Amino acid sequence: MDRIKSGVEGLDGMIEGGFVKNSSVLIGGGCGSGKSTFAMQFIYNGALAGEPGVYVSFEEEPEQIRTNMAGMGWDIEKLEKEKKIQILQVQPEDVMHIVKQEYGLISDAIQDLGAKRVVIDSVTSIEMLIQHEYERRQSILKLLKWLRKVDCTGILIAESEQDPIHYSRYGILEFVVDGVIVLYNIRRGKSRVRALEVLKMRGTNHHTNLVPYIIEQGITLKPTQPIFGALGGE
Ligand SMILES: Nc1ncnc2c1ncn2[C@@H]1O[C@H](COP(=O)(O)OP(=O)(O)O)[C@@H](O)[C@H]1O
Numbered sequence: 001m002d003r004i005k006s007g008v009e010g011l012d013g014m015i016e017g018g019f020v021k022n023s024s025v026l027i028g029g030g031c032g033s034g035k036s037t038f039a040m041q042f043i044y045n046g047a048l049a050g051e052p053g054v055y056v057s058f059e060e061e062p063e064q065i066r067t068n069m070a071g072m073g074w075d076i077e078k079l080e081k082e083k084k085i086q087i088l089q090v091q092p093e094d095v096m097h098i099v100k101q102e103y104g105l106i107s108d109a110i111q112d113l114g115a116k117r118v119v120i121d122s123v124t125s126i127e128m129l130i131q132h133e134y135e136r137r138q139s140i141l142k143l144l145k146w147l148r149k150v151d152c153t154g155i156l157i158a159e160s161e162q163d164p165i166h167y168s169r170y171g172i173l174e175f176v177v178d179g180v181i182v183l184y185n186i187r188r189g190k191s192r193v194r195a196l197e198v199l200k201m202r203g204t205n206h207h208t209n210l211v212p213y214i215i216e217q218g219i220t221l222k223p224t225q226p227i228f229g230a231l232g233g234e
């Protein structure tokens with residue numbers, strides 16, 4: 001199976017070398033857990049390695065994303081100018097239109113760039129705008145079907161609790177995607193600890209333990225560090 005490098009240091013070794021090419025991987029986690037950072041790291045490192053990427057943002061403004069990511073040491077704007085990255089912002093009022101058009105606007109951006117990677121930040125914003133359960137489910141299935149067509153490896157971001165029971169808001173996404181990675185940001189006494197778990201990765205003999213990570217120049221896994229050890233927990 002062809003593998004696509006995640007761009008996240010330490011992760012590829014846990015998943016047989018990377019994501020299965022053209023698969024869809026859900027990144028779930030609470031606010032501030034590092035989902036957007038993870039997703040941009042995937043796009044940024046891909047772009048540097050000759051695999052252009054489209055980052056679709058339903059929430060943050062492109063300018064805000066560029067500024068946040070500059071804090072990680074990533075010059076996103078330079079790669080945008082070189083047509084290796086495109087940030088596509090979708091306003092809430094345009095979401096239904098995009099869904100009805102079967103994500104055509106995003107396909108255009110992918111074609112323009114010859115993109116091999118795509119991020120949807122976040123699928124929760126799409127889900128929340130659809131009132132009826134049946135319609136919501138159909139839109140998610142359509143999104144996955146579309147993703148399989150566009151010849152890209154996709155990261156789908158889902159908002160969840162910091163220590164989730166459901167990995168996406170409506171508990172549908174995690175069943176239809178090929179992989180699920182959970183970013184935990186859990187309170188232990190007076191501080192929080194970050195840990196990543198590969199919950200599901202179809203076609204992959206993946207590690208199943210929670211691995212601590214830090215956010216500095218992006219996300220770096222610290223497999224040898226005990227998760228709660230320093231705090232006297234588990
Ligand atoms: N330059 C930085 N250095 C270290 N940590 C950072 C930096 N920028 C952001 N962070 C951390 O990352 C968190 C935001 O990550 P983000 O990817 O936006 O989370 P999410 O998308 O899950 O809400 C911040 O709350 C902060 O803790």
Ligand SMILES: [Mg+2]
Nearest residue numbers: 035036037121
């Ligand atoms: Mg985010």
